[in-house]
Amino acid sequence: MVNKSEERGLKELISAAQHYRGMARTFRSSVGVAFQMWDGKVFGGFNIETYGHKGLHAEEVGIVRALAEGYNGTDFRRMVEIFQDAGHSEVEIFPACFTCWAAMWEWTHPYLEVIVADTEGNSKYSVRLKEMFSQAPPAQIYPSNKIREIKPKINFMPKLPLHSELKEFAKKDPEFEKYCKILRVQI
Template sequence: MSENFLDIPPLIKAAEAAFQHAVAPSSGFRVGAALQTQEGPLFTGCNIESPVYLGICAERVALFKALSEGYRKFLALAIVCEEGVPCPPCGTCRQLLWEFSPGLHIVLDNKFGETQIRIIEHLLPDVFERGGRKPFKNKEL
């Protein structure tokens, strides 16, 4: 799917709404994410931390919510963060996003109307592949 066919503004708006629910007492760095499924529904997530530095990223929250509801095909993930600068996913999120959707569009918004779009494969050029195989490419999940 081309980025020209992605409906980016509602995706960013959903990520901004999720951002408002972030729990970040340790880092003070709030992040919101919105994942667009191929079938249409959006799943949002925010980062959640505990005071003892345990937590999970917004991107994984959105992905896990979608996966737990049975969705397996994804088009795009929008991410907004505290600093007002583009905030790409961390390494763990990049790996998981790639495993479930190697062609996923990553929409990075700086909260000032400037948007960057990347493909997860380009953010994670040397993916970890178990035994040289792509773990979910040929399997129905």
């Protein structure tokens, strides 16, 4: 059951994604995202299409803006994404591309909530990042806990204490529990 203030919070997050979509530097498709941290801070992103550079996806821009403020991994609570391909007039309901899935897997965490909205601002569905991947053991999603352990990065520790909602997931999911330990988050 979603309470009223939670509902308002989500509406504001969707509005932020619409706002950032309007800032896209593009000659084709416009994508807007809004990442929300557990402390409420929001980082928006928009896509940048270019003539010479490889271009940047909205999710990458949003993530980098959060990283620049010291947020990492389990600090991320949820993301709203609004995507419409310029190739046709229908609204495309699209939860990020494969490279951005990988970026989110690497920089956020498996229980990031991904909410997809249309250009009118209607929430269409939500899914946990983990649910977007269907590989079963022995396949591992890269980067795995193993690679995180043997190839540690500097400046990767989350800024905020682990939220109680994520603590519940850590209790039930040994892989996520391990991930939290690698990030040196108190479970």
